[in-house]
Amino acid sequence: MAEENTAKKLEDNPEDAVAEQNIAAAAADVVEDTRNLGLIMDIPLRVTVELGRTRMVVSELLNLGQGSVVELSKLAGEPLEVLVNNKLVARGEAVVVNEKFGVRLTDIISQSERVEQLG
Template identity: 40%
Template sequence: MNKLKKKDNSEDMSNSIKNNENIKNEKNFEEQKSISAEAIINKKEIIFDIPMNITIELGRSKIKIKELLNFSEGSMFFLNTKKEDPLKIFANGKLIALGEIVMSENTYGIRIISIKNSFNTMN
């Protein structure tokens, strides 16, 4: 009978240890889930803080080097776009939108008139 009691006690003890390990594993899993959610949020914050160069293209022109070397103050050359054509807006060299020039007091601005579809889907 003593042997049975000892077995029962040792089984209870091992079951208790297993239960404690399962509870610890569940807590660790929950902690990892919350940590990974925080990590994702932190990664987004890091990405949102990356600086980008915005370039507005008024137009383009192809000239020869000798024409470039003849430039001086007051020189003019013409672009391939018309006054009413939308301006191309680039972020780090990638086309993201089209816009038009607006004036605000003594500064220029750009009003966005359309956004490239792939840029919209990122939001």
């Protein structure tokens, strides 16, 4: 029955029929991706929150001592970067949660982009 409807639509308006087939194929891909995603849900990942970066030469590194201040490239108030396995997935701001540091996410990449970066 569905094949007859598709054949009829193909005769009446080939562009609509092709678009409908593409949508059906995309929906099938989403279902398959969801099944495949279930296989990796329990894999542990390294999550890092980066305050900033800097460069220094070996002599500067050797001169560091207790109380030394290392200047970072980011300005105060700039968003922190949240990295998963060294890939940027979000940005946020520092917060305190039960006397520990945390991050309130303010910007996050899409779920599909996050999954792509895992590979």
